[in-house]
Amino acid sequence: MRRVGGLVALRRAAEGVATSFKGGATSFKGGDVVGNRLVQATLYSTSNNTFTRHHWFANGNKLVDQPATHTVAGTMLFSVAASAVSDDVHAKEPVQPKLRPNDVVLYQYEACPFCNKVKAFLDYYDIPYKVVEVNPISKKEIKWSDYNKVPILMVDGEQMVDSSEIIDELSKRIGSRVQADNLLDEAGEENKWRGWVDNHLVHVLSPNIYRSTSEALESFDYITSHGNFSFTERIVAKYAGAAAMYFVSKKLKKRHNITDERAALYGAAETWVDALKGRNFLGGSKPNLADLAVFGVLRPIRHLQSGKDMVEHTRIGDWYSQMEGAVGASSRVEAQVA
Numbered sequence: 001m002r003r004v005g006g007l008v009a010l011r012r013a014a015e016g017v018a019t020s021f022k023g024g025a026t027s028f029k030g031g032d033v034v035g036n037r038l039v040q041a042t043l044y045s046t047s048n049n050t051f052t053r054h055h056w057f058a059n060g061n062k063l064v065d066q067p068a069t070h071t072v073a074g075t076m077l078f079s080v081a082a083s084a085v086s087d088d089v090h091a092k093e094p095v096q097p098k099l100r101p102n103d104v105v106l107y108q109y110e111a112c113p114f115c116n117k118v119k120a121f122l123d124y125y126d127i128p129y130k131v132v133e134v135n136p137i138s139k140k141e142i143k144w145s146d147y148n149k150v151p152i153l154m155v156d157g158e159q160m161v162d163s164s165e166i167i168d169e170l171s172k173r174i175g176s177r178v179q180a181d182n183l184l185d186e187a188g189e190e191n192k193w194r195g196w197v198d199n200h201l202v203h204v205l206s207p208n209i210y211r212s213t214s215e216a217l218e219s220f221d222y223i224t225s226h227g228n229f230s231f232t233e234r235i236v237a238k239y240a241g242a243a244a245m246y247f248v249s250k251k252l253k254k255r256h257n258i259t260d261e262r263a264a265l266y267g268a269a270e271t272w273v274d275a276l277k278g279r280n281f282l283g284g285s286k287p288n289l290a291d292l293a294v295f296g297v298l299r300p301i302r303h304l305q306s307g308k309d310m311v312e313h314t315r316i317g318d319w320y321s322q323m324e325g326a327v328g329a330s331s332r333v334e335a336q337v338a
C-alpha cells in the first residue's frame with residue numbers, strides 16, 4: 001500500500017474516522033483503509049474469544065539501546081524507572097550459548113501488547129534482538145511476509161508469527177525451565193494464566209488508555225511519538241486517532257461487558273496478585289511465561305495515567321517492580337536491517 005502524505009493523509013484519516021463512527025466503531029470496515037489504520041490503535045475486537053483486529057502504533061527505527069544500558073528503547077517510556085529489587089529476586093535467566101539463536105529480528109509496533117510479550121521473553125532470556133518498527137499505515141516493512149500482523153520474529157532466517165506461538169517455540173529451543181514444566185502439565189497454572197492474558201487482560205487495556213479525551217491524547221502522544229510515522233501521519237494520527245479511539249473504546253467496553261473500565265483494570269490486577277498466592281512470581285522464585293506475559297502487556301501502559309492509577313490503587317506494584325528487576329535491561333541491539 002502506498003504511503004499517503006500531506007493533506008491527502010489528513011483527509012483520508014478524517015474519512016476513516018467518520019467511517020469508523022458510522023459503521024460501528026469496532027468494525028472499521030468499508031472505509032478508507034489508510035484512514036482507518038490511522039485511527040485504529042490498541043484494539044482487540046474479539047468475539048467468542050477470537051482475535052480479529054488489534055493495533056497499537058509504534059516507534060520509529062530509532063534503536064538506541066545497547067545491552068546493559070538503562071535507557072531501554074525497547075521499553076521506551078515504560079521500564080526505564082529503576083525499581084527496588086529485593087534480594088531474593090532472581091535476575092535474568094541465562095540461556096546456554098549453543099542454544100541461543102544467532103540472529104533475531106522483531107518486526108513490531110512499539111506499543112503493541114503482543115510484541116511486548118515477545119520482548120519481555122527475549123529480554124528475560126537475554127536473547128539479543130534487532131527491532132524493525134513497522135509503519136502501521138503502509139506496513140511496507142512486512143510486505144515481504146504473508147502475515148499481515150505484528151509481531152513477526154525472524155529467527156536465524158526463519159519466520160515465526162503469533163506471540164504465544166513464538167514464545168512456545170523459542171522456549172522449546174532454548175530449553176527453558178518453564179516450558180519443560182509446561183509440557184508435563186498442559187492444563188497447568190502457567191498456561192491458564194497465559195490464556196487469561198490473551199483472553200481477558202488485553203481487552204481491559206484499550207478502554208482504559210482511551211477512557212477520557214485527555215487519556216486518549218496521552219496514549220496517542222506516546223503511540224505517535226514512538227511509532228514509525230511520517231511527520232504528517234504523526235500529527236494526523238495523534239488527533240484523529242485519539243478522537244476516534246475515545247469513541248471506539250466505549251464500543252469496546254460494551255463488547256467486553258465492561259461497565260467501569262478502571263474497576264475492570266484494578267480487578268484484573270488484583271486477580272493477578274491473588275493468583276500469585278504470596279509467591280514472588282507465579283513461577284515461584286523466578287518468573288514463568290505467565291509472569292512474562294502479564295508484564296509484557298502491562299509494560300506499555302505502566303506510565304500512562306491508567307498504569308499509574310493501577311499501581312496506586314492495587315497491590316500489583318510490588319510484583320511489577322520485581323518483574324522489572326528480573327527482566328532487567330533490554331537485550332535489544334541496534335538493527336542493521338532497513
Ligand SMILES: N[C@@H](CCC(=O)N[C@@H](CS)C(=O)NCC(=O)O)C(=O)O
Nearest residue numbers: 054055056112114149150162163164
Ligand atoms: N494473536 C496475535 C495477534 C497479533 C495482532 O493482532 N497484532 C496487531 C498489532 S497489536 C496487528 O498487527 N494488527 C494488524 C494491523 O495492524 O493491521 C499475536 O498474539 O501475536
